[in-house]
Amino acid sequence: MLLKEGKRKVNQIEVARKAGVSRTTVSFVLNGRTDISISEETRKRVIQAIEELGYTYPGSAAAKKTGNIGYLISRNIRLSNPYYHRFFVGVEEAGKEFGRNIIVEVWRKNLSSLFWNNKVDGVIIVESGLTEEDIRQIQKYVPVVLLNWSTESVICDMVVPDNTGGVREAFAYLYQLGHRRIGFFALVPQKWGIPSVRRFKERLQGYYMGLEDYKLPMNKEYLQLPACKTRDVKELEELVSQTLKKWKSLPKPPTAVITYNDIYGITFIKKAPSVGINIPRDLSVIGFDNTIACHYVSPALSSIDQAMEAMGKLSMELLEGRIKEGNKTPFKKLTCGTELVIRESVGKVNPGECRGKKEVRDDG
Numbered sequence: 001m002l003l004k005e006g007k008r009k010v011n012q013i014e015v016a017r018k019a020g021v022s023r024t025t026v027s028f029v030l031n032g033r034t035d036i037s038i039s040e041e042t043r044k045r046v047i048q049a050i051e052e053l054g055y056t057y058p059g060s061a062a063a064k065k066t067g068n069i070g071y072l073i074s075r076n077i078r079l080s081n082p083y084y085h086r087f088f089v090g091v092e093e094a095g096k097e098f099g100r101n102i103i104v105e106v107w108r109k110n111l112s113s114l115f116w117n118n119k120v121d122g123v124i125i126v127e128s129g130l131t132e133e134d135i136r137q138i139q140k141y142v143p144v145v146l147l148n149w150s151t152e153s154v155i156c157d158m159v160v161p162d163n164t165g166g167v168r169e170a171f172a173y174l175y176q177l178g179h180r181r182i183g184f185f186a187l188v189p190q191k192w193g194i195p196s197v198r199r200f201k202e203r204l205q206g207y208y209m210g211l212e213d214y215k216l217p218m219n220k221e222y223l224q225l226p227a228c229k230t231r232d233v234k235e236l237e238e239l240v241s242q243t244l245k246k247w248k249s250l251p252k253p254p255t256a257v258i259t260y261n262d263i264y265g266i267t268f269i270k271k272a273p274s275v276g277i278n279i280p281r282d283l284s285v286i287g288f289d290n291t292i293a294c295h296y297v298s299p300a301l302s303s304i305d306q307a308m309e310a311m312g313k314l315s316m317e318l319l320e321g322r323i324k325e326g327n328k329t330p331f332k333k334l335t336c337g338t339e340l341v342i343r344e345s346v347g348k349v350n351p352g353e354c355r356g357k358k359e360v361r362d363d364g
Helices: 012-019 023-030 040-053 082-097 132-139 165-175 192-211 234-247 262-275 292-296 308-325
Strands: 070-074 100-106 123-126 144-145 158-159 182-186 256-259 286-290 302-306 333-336 338-341 361-364
Touching: 012 023, 012 040, 023 040, 070 082, 082 100, 082 123, 082 308, 100 302, 123 132, 123 308, 132 144, 144 308, 158 165, 158 308, 165 182, 165 256, 165 286, 165 302, 165 338, 182 192, 182 234, 234 262, 256 262, 262 286, 262 292, 308 333
Parallel strands: 070 100, 070 123, 123 144, 144 158, 158 333, 182 256, 256 286, 286 302
Antiparallel strands: 302 338, 333 361
């Protein structure tokens, strides 16, 4: 009687032989040992050998579903940070509804054992330092949803904020209050991550579209994108102070500015008095992200709010559907609307008020 060949007939010795390493090394890679010095090249060879030989092991793809979801973040992200915590709250709440456990994993430039040891059924990736190729490697094991960032090079589900629309709405609000000289401020680091590049381009595009919407001329002095090296507080404060001094020296300085994020907006409020600028009398300021820190500065910072908790829930819902349906349904990119939250940092040049509304758009 002939036995049908199965993947489980392959063992670690064969994997080691094909990869050109010891069986112990294969075991270390499979168990995700980070305390052992194994080069990234060696890890990749072992993973490639596993895939080519079809090696499976207890807990691999042939095993039952785990009930766990991976939440992958980069090393510079802290869940205690109010900004990132809001995303996690949404994911966690939706996870409970689906009976899922959320396992937080920090990306360390090599494929985690969470995936090839089948410790999770899917993963939500939040602004990590992954490349497109890293994502493709993870997709070989589990479904992936990108949260708060997107890429055109990988086909997967994504949940993103309407960065362009948020800035465009803030621009419109300032225009309706009588502002015609509106600036934009963001730091440009020497090295960008994929999420940061896209977010920067989308928010800057919102500023350009605002100028176009109201047929306002482009003034290069109002668009300030200084290069930064350290990205620390001291450097930020120096660059903001330089910008404020430059604007004050202009014959027609900007009367309002939209900053790339709240940290920059808060820094404008803190440094403005030292150069003789009153906010909002001389300069109205709107940030982006609507973090809790907006309340802890005087005047309180107006900001563009992302529906972060809703985005977290949507990412969990997409992932759950992908786990159940596989690739039978089209992949989606959901764009969540923003809301302009007005506080004390915006001057009322003209009467009238316009608030944004949250919405979700399915970009297919």
